Amino acid sequence: MFLVVLGSSLGLMTFYVWFRTVRSTTRPGRVRRILTALLLILTALLVAALVSRRDPAGSGWLAWPGYLWFGLLVYLVLALLVLEPVRLIRRLTRPRRPAEEAPDLERRRFLARAGAVAAGAAAVGVTGVGVATALGPPDVLRVPVRLPRLAREFDGFRIAVVSDIHLGPLLGRRHTERIVRMVNETEPDLVAVVGDLVDGTVAQLGPAAAPLADLVSRDGTFFVTGNHEYFVDDTAAWLTELDQLGVQVLRNENTRIRRGAAAFDLAGVNDLAGRSAEEPPDFDAALRGTDAGTPTILLAHQPVQVAEAARRNVDLQLSGHTHGGQMWPFHYAVELAQPSLAGLSTVDGTQLYVSRGAGFWGPPVRVGAPPDITVLTLRG
Template identity: 45%
Template sequence: MIPLRFVIFFGLLSLVVVSGHIYLYRRLFRDTAAHRAWRRAGVVLMALLASAILGSRLLTRFFPSEPTFAFANLGWYWMGAATYLLLAVLSLGGLRKLSGWLERRRAEKVEPAPVSEERRQFLARASAGAALVATGGMASYGVWRAFTPPVVNEVAVRLPGLPKALDGFTIVQLSDIHIGPLIQRRFMDAVVAQTNGLKGDLVCITGDLVDGSVEELGFAAGSLRNLRARYGTYFCTGNHEYYSGDEEWSEALTRMGMTVLRNRHVSVGEPGASFDLVGVDDWGAQRSGYPRARSYDLAAATAGRDPSRAAVLLAHQPSGWRELAQKAGMGLQLSGHTHGGQFFPFNLVVSAVWEHPAGLFREGDSHLYVSRGTGFWGPPLRVAAPPEIVKVTLLA
């Protein structure tokens, strides 16, 4: 059975994609030339590119092969470029209309000159050319920023109850890597080397590690075996693990030497000086129909824990920090999920929608850090929201 949510989502996505490509066809092909062959080529090209966006995920899921993955990659690249092309065309079109309106206002009492078809076509071509140049610049920068090493953000957090012997303890956080058709072993090897270079006492991965099955992505994810930290590597699930097989990936990551925290906690440190590391499953899992045992359950994760001990919570989404994590005595929550919007203008949308979109937040003695993510999802773009690796220093 296909979930109703998916049907609604795909229907809305199709409406947006088809409408956007019709608009691009009109501005880039119909308005720039009257040649029938040129317009036909535009129809074919826009139809192909719209199909790449809408059909790529379905093709790779049901017909996994090199050609379908190549087609899917084309769809992801084009989705990012199309976003900026639409913004550029709309902006330039708006400027043209504003200029025309001002010109008409100045000449209200003057007999309007007949519209020149040549001038109209010249302006359409100039606008299309400028839009393509602007799109090329923005998209090229975004792709470069997505694939170059993430920035390292270092923060210090005073953790209530942390033993003095652990003052200066460091946690390196990776999040939202999204290993998949575009992020493969080479990218992962570079991330692992960069992470090891930070010499953290502990490494944590706060969900959305993969976008595909263990069989498809096991080799690329296998690079994580090389992570080195004194107290090991820990993982909590994100929503994309559920799309990719949460139980299969939990087993695979355990075989790679990670400790998978699914609604449970462990003690980190030495017998005389330690803190609790708590991990929960993804916040949205229960709403998606997963049983409680595989959904966010902070009560189960903290069962039997001494509330006077220092605690760090790994939770993929920042949801629940104020309502649950603070009340449960979590001095620090490490999350991701939002990507910080990933690229303009979606960073503005995420900032408007999410109360805690990215960065460090504090209320009383409780802290929340929301990572922008180490990789990317969908279009390989990072504009105004660079990828990051977070190094947190805990202070007593």
């Protein structure tokens, strides 16, 4: 269903762009054929990139032009749509010509070209800024979080939260190395990687993930699956690989974090997509044995999972998944599906922190949603 919707949307967007930037701006002939062919080639590259995404090692040469065109196409469509009311007003206010007088086709083409150039310039500008943001270093956010039952021994405890790294055809080992370096510079007590680490198999992306072994923190690095971990036929192999890298995977389970006699519980649940791999999230198992007298912090990839967490009196849930919307105006669609787009909020008594993620998926473009690494400082 996702592929059907995506394919239909791409077809409609491509036709609309062709009609407004090619059909309406050129006479029939060679120029129109060349521009039409160029548009079809770009769309074919995008389709090829989507189809070959299961082979990150060999699809980078397709992914870069294909996904860049995807981002540009989105903003080209939006810019052209903004001009539609102007076209409508001009049409309604245009003086009627006598029936025998020929329409001024050249003037129409000139106006159509002007609109296409303006829309193209706006789309290129927005996409360019979005690419620079997506490929640039993540913002390091420092957020205090108050947990009423937190023992004084944990006051000032720092949790580095990173999500949605999305290693794949566009992001590789250098991306991981930068994230590891930035996380280590914050000197965290604990690192939480809340899903969507990879878009490929261990054989394809194992070397890209290897720098995770260099993460340094007093109490270790913990990981929960995201939906993308279940999009590859290699979930179990990845969990084994992470364990060998020193990253502890919480699969519907919990562990105690201690400071002398004081402690809190750190739990993790599988992503909702785990249902397809017969590894669904199990909150009862994840929270079994936790101490009701001390705080419980839950790692769960999708913010929507906070509803189950709140029913079980979890103090704080750490999530990702949303990318902060990644590309405006998709923020609004994400907000319809998730209780929070980004940042700290409270849902039915449970605090929820949502990272915008350190990578991207699909177009290497972020507009209105810069990547981030967050350091949460716990306060009692």
